Amino acid sequence: MRTGHAIAAAVLLALVSGSIVRGQSGQPVSNVPTITGAWEPMRGGPGAPAPTPPSAIVLKAPYAAEWQAKRAAQDEATKKGEPLATLGSECLPYGMPTMMAVANYPMEILQTPGQVTLVTEVHSEVRRVFLDRPQMKLEEVPPGYSGRSVGRWEGDTLVIDTVGIDPKVAGYQSLPHSPQLRITERIRLVAPDILNDQITLDDPVVLEKPVTYTLAYRRLPKYEMVEFVCDNNREYTDDKGVVRMKVLEK
Amino acid sequence: MRSPSMSSRLMVVFAALVLSSGPLGAHHSFAMFDSANKTTISGTVTKFEWTNPHVFIEVDVPGTKGDVKHWSVELGSPSILLRSGWKFTDVKPGDKITAILNPLRDGRPGGMLYRLTLPDGTMRGNGTAPPADPPATRSAP
Numbered sequence: 001m002r003t004g005h006a007i008a009a010a011v012l013l014a015l016v017s018g019s020i021v022r023g024q025s026g027q028p029v030s031n032v033p034t035i036t037g038a039w040e041p042m043r044g045g046p047g048a049p050a051p052t053p054p055s056a057i058v059l060k061a062p063y064a065a066e067w068q069a070k071r072a073a074q075d076e077a078t079k080k081g082e083p084l085a086t087l088g089s090e091c092l093p094y095g096m097p098t099m100m101a102v103a104n105y106p107m108e109i110l111q112t113p114g115q116v117t118l119v120t121e122v123h124s125e126v127r128r129v130f131l132d133r134p135q136m137k138l139e140e141v142p143p144g145y146s147g148r149s150v151g152r153w154e155g156d157t158l159v160i161d162t163v164g165i166d167p168k169v170a171g172y173q174s175l176p177h178s179p180q181l182r183i184t185e186r187i188r189l190v191a192p193d194i195l196n197d198q199i200t201l202d203d204p205v206v207l208e209k210p211v212t213y214t215l216a217y218r219r220l221p222k223y224e225m226v227e228f229v230c231d232n233n234r235e236y237t238d239d240k241g242v243v244r245m246k247v248l249e250k
Numbered sequence: 251m252r253s254p255s256m257s258s259r260l261m262v263v264f265a266a267l268v269l270s271s272g273p274l275g276a277h278h279s280f281a282m283f284d285s286a287n288k289t290t291i292s293g294t295v296t297k298f299e300w301t302n303p304h305v306f307i308e309v310d311v312p313g314t315k316g317d318v319k320h321w322s323v324e325l326g327s328p329s330i331l332l333r334s335g336w337k338f339t340d341v342k343p344g345d346k347i348t349a350i351l352n353p354l355r356d357g358r359p360g361g362m363l364y365r366l367t368l369p370d371g372t373m374r375g376n377g378t379a380p381p382a383d384p385p386a387t388r389s390a391p
Contacts, residue, residue, distance in 0.1 A: 081355035083279030091277075091303060105329065121329055122277070122303075226329040232301035234324070235278045243278050247322045247360040248308055250296065 032153050033189050036111045038225060039217035041101035042194075052198075054213035063176055063206045071174060077242065085237040087170055091123070091230035095145030095169035096162055097183055097199050099125050101215045108225050116151060116158065124228050135161050138180060145169055147183070160185040171201070172213065178205035193219035277303040277327070283352040283362040288387040291321050292348040300338040302327055307341055307363070309349065311390055319390065322360040323349050330377040345369050350387055359390070 059067055077084045088094055094102055105122040118127040129151040141148045141164030151160040162183040171177050186198040195217040202210040234246040293311035305325040310318050325331060328338065341347065346369050351361035363376040364384065373380035 078279060078281040081281050081284070083281040086278070089278035122327070226332060228302050228327065228329060230277075230303050232299060232306075233303055234306065234322075235303075243282065244356070245282060245322070245324060245354060245360055247354070247358045248297075248320060250308075250310070250320045 031156065032111075033156055034111065035109050035116075035158070035187070035189065035195060038106045038108050038220040038223035039195055040104055040106045040220050040223075042216040042218050043104065052214040055209075055211055057173065057175065057211050058208040059175070059206055060208055067174070067176060070176075074174065082240075082242040085241050085243050087168075088123075089235050089243045090237065091233045093123055093125050093145040093169075094120075095125075096127070096147055096165050097172055097201065098170055099123075099127070099146065100197060100199065101217075106220055106223060106225065107217070119225065121225055121228055123230060129158075129160050135163060138163050138182075143167070143179060156188055158185075158187040160187065172199075172211065175201070175211070176206055177201070177203050180205050190216075193221075195219070280362065282354060282356070284355045285352055287353065288350050288364055288384045289353045289361060289390055290348065290350050290387040291323075291390045293318075293321070293346070295341055295343050295345040295347055296320070297343060298341040300328055305331060307347070307349065307366070309347065311359075319359055321349075321390070323351055323363050324360065325363045326377040334375055334377050334379065336374060340368065340374065341366075350384060 058064075074084055083089075088098075088102070093099065099120050100107070100118075102120065102122045105120060107121065108119040110117040110119070114131050116129040116131065118129070119125070125146065127146045127149060129149040131151050131153075133150050135150045136148060143164055143166035145166065147162045147164035149160050149162040151158055153159075160183075162185070163181070165177065165181050165183070167177055167179060169177075171181075181201065181203040184200045184202070186196075188196055188198075190196045197215045197217070198212060199215065200210050200212040201207065235243050236246055238244055291309060291311045293309040295307060296310055297306070297308035299306040299308075304327060307323040307325070309321045309323060311321055312318055328336075348367040350364040350366075352364060353361040365376070365380050366374045368374065375381055
């Protein structure tokens with residue numbers, strides 16, 4: 001009986017603590033939630049959970065002045081009806097972390113052994129999260145749009161560490177960033193069909209302190225992701241860096 | 251297919267996209283379009299581009315003096331349109347259509363679709379159900 005109680009207690013402890021139990025194949029068989037499927041960013045509206053306020057954004061000098069000037073220029077251009085070009089307007093990838101929520105375009109999550117893959121509908125961007133592998137040193141990761149991501153399940157939460165985001169990739173709220181940017185995500189089901197991604201940006205060169213904000217997604221059962229190849233971009237950038245729509249003559 | 255409530259939510263989101271150039275961050279800002287005013291054009295479709303990042307309808311619009319002016323009408327992406335009931339076969343060259351649009355602010359003959367009326371009288375929105383009549387529209391200049 002004592003042995004039985006001990007096993008029951010261990011199982012209970014594993015369930016409560018969320019530790020991963022592995023089967024003979026080495027694959028997790030525990031309470032890792034199923035998040036495979038299509039998800040739509042939620043931006044308020046009926047049924048949306050109350051948004052978690054983002055943390056304050058405090059930049060180090062001179063980045064603060066540079067960032068404010070950039071935002072002011074963007075605002076002024078927008079008021080004039082002459083929006084400035086972005087990676088998105090030029091059909092380049094949004095990259096991390098912007099790609100995690102672009103308008104209401106869905107994102108597909110795929111859980112396979114050893115990897116979680118995220119595929120966004122807009123621009124068909126792909127992120128691969130390698131599970132239970134060490135992160136490389138910052139200087140070993142070539143800069144790119146989505147960087148290198150490793151992850152692990154902590155109970156019901158998928159914790160992802162991402163480095164290697166090219167400084168040319170636009171940041172949250174147009175924040176600049178250095179090659180030392182590190183993104184930590186905590187992805188968790190907060191309801192059966194509602195997923196949260198708490199994103200923390202830590203950049204000791206640019207930021208006085210990490211910036212944290214949370215995205216919410218709604219599950220889209222049976223949604224079929226749509227092809228999105230940006231091969232007819234009629235928005236061009238003029239010599240002032242303004243986005244304009246190409247009007248045909250006939 | 252999505253439920254009506256999902257369509258309603260999409261309407262809200264897309265309306266926000268059209269009206270805002272803010273942090274929603276669609277493919278490009280919509281600030282190039284005049285969100286406060288609408289223009290109505292009627293004419294013959296010369297081309298229908300079901301493409302990314304945007305769908306376009308090209309229209310020859312007859313003037314009052316026998317002249318013809320060409321207009322380019324931008325829509326959302328195929329993804330956005332599919333979710334609001336569009337099909338890629340909904341518009342064909344030769345179709346007589348009427349489009350209400352938010353015109354380009356720089357005055358060139360182009361704009362972002364608000365509502366389309368097809369030859370058989372049925373209507374399409376731009377990522378939404380067909381919206382109600384706007385308060386007023388201007389005829390194409």
